[in-house]
Amino acid sequence: MARKLKDPWPRQRVGLGGWVRDHWRIANEAFSYVSLRFGTSLLVWLLVGIALALPSGLYLLQQNLADMTQGWEGRPGLSLYFEPGVEPAVLAAAAQQLQDRSEVAEVKVIDQAQALADFREFGALGDALDILGDNPLPASIRATLATDATLADLETLARIAERGEGVTDVVLEKTWLERVIDISTLVTRLGLVLGALFALGAVLVTATSVRLAIEARLEEVRVMKLVGATEGQIRRPFLYFGALYGLGGAIVAAMLLSAALLVVEQPINHLLNSYGQGLELSGFNPIFLVALLVTGAVLGVLGSLLAAHQRLADLAIH
Amino acid sequence: MGHIEFHQVSKRFENGFEALHRVSATFEEGSMSFLTGHSGAGKSTFLRLLLCLDRPTRGQILVNGINVTQLSSSRLPYYRQHLGAVFQDHHLLSQRTIYDNVAIPLRVAGMKERDIGRRVRAALTRVDLLSKERLLPAHLSTGEQQRVGIARAVVTRPKILLADEPTGNLDPQLSRDIMELFRQFNQVGTTVIIASHDRDLIEDMGERIVELANGSITRDSRGPAAQAQSDTLAVT
């Protein structure tokens, strides 16, 4: 029996047509399985949906905060204060230098006389200055940033301005912006942490549900194995279950998010109006929805891979 | 392509029980054999090893010269696709029609739905159940269910057909019909091995009988039908 034999059981080449047919049939079966057990499926969708809604809601929030810091209309800026008796030419040169920078939108020069005039407009205290004789108010330049300038630009600008001739002090006006950016960073971090946790939750929920589906179809799995189904073929229906659970969850998440947006839209606008800001809530667009669906499906498939690995890997046939 | 050889095959389970002890036997291509012996003799274990549902602790099982005990898990499915197996408890899927049950192996093999239809109907015709293709297994009698199991095992036209107590709880006449059905498949060249402890029935069949006792072969005899067949096999 030493003769060399060719493989009597060659790997079946199913071909693209067969592959598509098989997937189509199994997808249909999975769909009817899931819809026949609508109650259970709905529960899974809700759980997965909630797990997806929270991190994606935070993502939306973060996106909107980022938009806000970019298109901020309160326009941060900086004021440069000069030593007393500074030459008008120095002031003009500094103003020109600022004006030439692309991130600066507007420059306003306030010389000592102007500063005094402004001060006097406040009334009573103005007279106090007459006692001093000399004008103690410094000349200053106020620069307002362009709309597309960032907080980093503002800080660079401040560092340059500090080194300018006769400059005693640079005051940044950025508190509000800074706060938004802090919140935005926090939201991003929180989103990442919660996203990871809740994604894991979604995976485990689908894994458990798919595990139940496997349990319900164990007899079928055994028959499939007996008649020579490959691991891939045996796993395939369950991957579809996982994908359907994940997709359904994503749809629930999208519904939850749009409901949440409806609820928060008004108070947010109200809040922002009080800061002189108008805001269109953005980010809840087709690309976001597609990404949400894909994420849901991928997490669902991961869950079912987990379940399949646990239950099917070395299933004995009795 | 249905030649089977057991070489000194032993199977010891995790609990230390040795169900088969150095079993050697050859089953020629196109032969028909019965495996018999007392309950617990090792008949099912023998068939399970051949189906690679379990691995032997020692020895070789050669099918067409290839040691199937060494098949990798990725090649195993393709080996099983060339076997047909029938069990006492039919393993029919209760939620699926007779037609869909019989179609499973063909779908696994990736066959076109039109060809599947033709093959399934041919197999159901062989077991005389074509009229019941749309029913669920629960609507069939035990004997009919067993025949559906046989149709599913032969629908791929395997070169080897294995059956474990296929007549387990059928009345004598039905049992005989089922055995005759197996003989028909054997007559078109399929190697058939059937485990059964129905002594009277298998003696009547006149085929080869391999008897196991406590995991060893204690008898290997060929009845008149087997004699006649090996003569014709020798001539051709």
Ligand SMILES: Nc1ncnc2c1ncn2[C@@H]1O[C@H](COP(=O)(O)OP(=O)(O)OP(=O)(O)O)[C@@H](O)[C@H]1O
């Ligand atoms: N997984 C297992 N672990 C331990 N012992 C086992 C296992 N499977 C089978 N056995 C033992 O191996 C022996 C042979 O079992 P097997 O099923 O092959 O017998 P059999 O000849 O088919 O019997 P029957 O006619 O009752 O079906 C029995 O004693 C059984 O208890």
Ligand SMILES: [Mg+2]
């Ligand atoms: Mg048995």
